[in-house]
Amino acid sequence: MALNPCIDTRDVRFCLFELIELDKFAKSNSHYSDFDKDTFNEFLDLAERIAVEQLYPASVEGDKSGCKYDPKTKNVMIPEAYKAPLNAFYEAGFMGVIDSPDIGGMGLPHVMGMATNEIFCTASYPAMMYPGLSHGAMLLINSFGTQELKDTYLPKMTSGEWGGTMCLTEPDAGSDVGALKTKAVKQADGTYKIQGQKIFISSGDNDYYDNMIHPVLARIEGDPGGTKGISIFIVPKYLVKKDGSKGEFNDVVCSGIEHKMGIKGSATCSLSFGDEGKCIGYLLGEERKGMKIMFQMMNEARLGVGMQGLAISSTAYHHAVTYARNRLQGVHVTQMLNPEAKSVTIINHPDIKRMLLWMKAHVEGMRVLSYYLAHNLNLAEVGDGEIKKEAQGIVEILIPISKAGNTDTSVLVTSEAVQVYGGYGFCADYPVEQMMRDSKITAIYEGTNGIQSMDLAMRKILMNPEQYNYSILKKRFKEVADRAKGIVEEKYITMFEKGLQKLDEVIEMMKAQMAGGKFMHLFMEATPLQQAMHRLALAWAHLWSLTVAIPKMKELVGDLKGEEREKLLEDNYEAAYYTGRVLSAQFYLGYEFPKFFGQIESLLFQETAVIKSSSPVFTGALKE
Numbered sequence: 153m154a155l156n157p158c159i160d161t162r163d164v165r166f167c168l169f170e171l172i173e174l175d176k177f178a179k180s181n182s183h184y185s186d187f188d189k190d191t192f193n194e195f196l197d198l199a200e201r202i203a204v205e206q207l208y209p210a211s212v213e214g215d216k217s218g219c220k221y222d223p224k225t226k227n228v229m230i231p232e233a234y235k236a237p238l239n240a241f242y243e244a245g246f247m248g249v250i251d252s253p254d255i256g257g258m259g260l261p262h263v264m265g266m267a268t269n270e271i272f273c274t275a276s277y278p279a280m281m282y283p284g285l286s287h288g289a290m291l292l293i294n295s296f297g298t299q300e301l302k303d304t305y306l307p308k309m310t311s312g313e314w315g316g317t318m319c320l321t322e323p324d325a326g327s328d329v330g331a332l333k334t335k336a337v338k339q340a341d342g343t344y345k346i347q348g349q350k351i352f353i354s355s356g357d358n359d360y361y362d363n364m365i366h367p368v369l370a371r372i373e374g375d376p377g378g379t380k381g382i383s384i385f386i387v388p389k390y391l392v393k394k395d396g397s398k399g400e401f402n403d404v405v406c407s408g409i410e411h412k413m414g415i416k417g418s419a420t421c422s423l424s425f426g427d428e429g430k431c432i433g434y435l436l437g438e439e440r441k442g443m444k445i446m447f448q449m450m451n452e453a454r455l456g457v458g459m460q461g462l463a464i465s466s467t468a469y470h471h472a473v474t475y476a477r478n479r480l481q482g483v484h485v486t487q488m489l490n491p492e493a494k495s496v497t498i499i500n501h502p503d504i505k506r507m508l509l510w511m512k513a514h515v516e517g518m519r520v521l522s523y524y525l526a527h528n529l530n531l532a533e534v535g536d537g538e539i540k541k542e543a544q545g546i547v548e549i550l551i552p553i554s555k556a557g558n559t560d561t562s563v564l565v566t567s568e569a570v571q572v573y574g575g576y577g578f579c580a581d582y583p584v585e586q587m588m589r590d591s592k593i594t595a596i597y598e599g600t601n602g603i604q605s606m607d608l609a610m611r612k613i614l615m616n617p618e619q620y621n622y623s624i625l626k627k628r629f630k631e632v633a634d635r636a637k638g639i640v641e642e643k644y645i646t647m648f649e650k651g652l653q654k655l656d657e658v659i660e661m662m663k664a665q666m667a668g669g670k671f672m673h674l675f676m677e678a679t680p681l682q683q684a685m686h687r688l689a690l691a692w693a694h695l696w697s698l699t700v701a702i703p704k705m706k707e708l709v710g711d712l713k714g715e716e717r718e719k720l721l722e723d724n725y726e727a728a729y730y731t732g733r734v735l736s737a738q739f740y741l742g743y744e745f746p747k748f749f750g751q752i753e754s755l756l757f758q759e760t761a762v763i764k765s766s767s768p769v770f771t772g773a774l775k776e
């Protein structure tokens with residue numbers, strides 16, 4: 153199997169076929185029985201080819217040229233280098249990879265969408281923001297739009313002629329979406345006049361698509377304040393004529409773009425709707441149901457952003473490995489007193505190996521978590537009875553953990569990649585500097601990680617009836633611990649099981665705090681809880697992986713030791729792969745996971761300094 157510079161398609165296949173057993177799932181489910189492992193592999197190969205040959209070379213160029221805004225025409229130009237790979241992506245049909253054939257999709261299982269998207273995003277996730285946002289907008293129209301809206305917009309959005317966005321944020325309404333001021337006024341013909349300002353809108357305007365279709369959150373005149381009074385409208389940049397072609401300008405103006413630390417090729421736009429009083433919007437679904445509807449897109453988007461965290465980490469790790477295998481510096485630690493010793497490549501130094509294994513373990517754990525989540529999202533749609541109910545519970549609890557946990561981790565992993573490169577890593581001539589800059593936004597947009605953590609602690613656990621989501625998650629975690637018995641060394645399983653018990657202690661403590669109305673405590677604890685649960689989830693992912701990787705490693709490597717083992721690993725890629733998978737899992741469980749217990753103890757300690765720290769505590773030193 154060919155290796156490429158940025159994408160670990162071997163590990164992608166491990167997750168798909170050896171953990172999730174996608175081919176078996178497809179065979180047993182009538183929705184997917186037309187597909188088999190060969191077909192899935194063909195899609196993966198095609199995605200890899202487009203990603204490696206076309207998208208990856210555009211990544212650096214996209215960062216260098218960035219997006220440009222013309223204040224005269226109010227148009228936005230995206231990096232030229234993105235256009236051909238995006239065309240290839242659309243022409244190969246990847247826009248509709250998991251969509252129903254009714255709307256021009258290929259109808260593959262969700263986890264294949266996750267895998268192909270990961271492959272494209274490892275090559276350039278800023279470029280993939282364009283079809284990514286469009287896809288979310290398309291699905292909203294498909295789920296909630298009238299037949300007329302579907303017929304008008306979906307075919308051209310699937311083909312890539314037109315693009316889509318997601319318009320929530322305003323200058324005074326970021327995390328607090330309910331504070332939005334954009335208004336809608338109903339017209340006699342049933343349409344609405346839209347007026348307001350949206351900021352930070354990804355792909356808001358660009359010269360790639362011929363028309364932009366904006367799902368816009370707004371408040372109908374007279375409706376209540378807060379999130380309850382929000383409705384959602386489809387607002388095209390250009391209206392559409394009866395024959396389906398692009399019509400008159402719809403008074404949607406881009407007033408500028410942001411100059412950012414990363415994802416420079418993704419246009420982040422300020423949009424003015426209806427400055428001239430001529431902007432028309434079409435209601436999506438029912439009035440005042442905007443937040444509920446938008447949540448569908450937000451779930452997909454949060455899953456996607458968690459995947460971006462995985463993808464940018466994976467590519468940073470692969471670059472760091474390649475660099476470490478080539479950079480000569482220092483002598484081997486066993487030769488440090490030998491003045492004649494020759495320099496070795498830095499991958500031989502224990503500290504570099506530790507950093508690489510740390511990155512590898514996080515990347516692989518995040519991949520299992522993301523793919524498992526996508527698969528459960530699928531089961532929540534096509535499964536029956538209990539399977540469907542449980543899958544929905546798993547999705548609800550894992551979405552904030554994967555979004556926040558993966559993206560925070562991506563900032564650390566990309567930073568570690570820079571560290572492996574040394575001084576060169578800090579320089580723009582080497583790619584990891586860009587990756588570190590690109591990673592940070594994933595922790596901020598699509599609901600900051602603080603907001604995700606509050607969602608996890610409150611809505612997904614404490615306020616969830618009888619903590620159903622949490623109990624299903626624990627049930628799944630315990631199943632893996634049981635399966636690991638007899639395969640995985642007892643010490644790892646015991647520690648994982650102890651971790652599950654300790655988490656229970658924290659949840660019980662938080663339940664008591666909630667009963668006592670201690671909301672300051674609860675909200676202060678949300679992020680540390682999310683971080684601990686992400687660590688526990690990755691430990692589960694590695695335990696699960698070991699149940700498959702250990703038998704395979706034993707089969708391929710046997711009892712070989714020393715030089716014989718080294719030679720086999722050099723010559724036999726599969727033996728090296730499974731050995732690496734076992735070592736990174738053991739490293740995670742034995743080195744990284746114990747930190748979970750420190751996180752739990754710090755929560756149980758109930759330190760209240762945060763609660764006592766009011767604003768003057770922070771500003772006191774600044775006063776004259």
Ligand SMILES: Cc1cc2nc3c(=O)[nH]c(=O)nc-3n(C[C@H](O)[C@H](O)[C@H](O)COP(=O)(O)OP(=O)(O)OC[C@H]3O[C@@H](n4cnc5c(N)ncnc54)[C@H](O)[C@@H]3O)c2cc1C
Nearest residue numbers: 318319320321326327352353354420597598599600602603
């Ligand atoms: C590059 C980029 C692309 C984006 N793309 C889009 C897009 O396509 N569509 C779109 O609608 N938006 C988009 N956004 C906006 C993004 O979703 C918001 O920036 C984000 O939701 C945070 O809002 P804010 O920036 O106003 O920060 P604020 O809401 O002001 O938050 C500032 C800090 O306060 C914390 N905070 C806020 N409220 C609370 C609270 N109640 N409790 C505890 N902590 C709190 C936050 O966690 C954060 O740390 C994008 C932003 C950027 C930078």
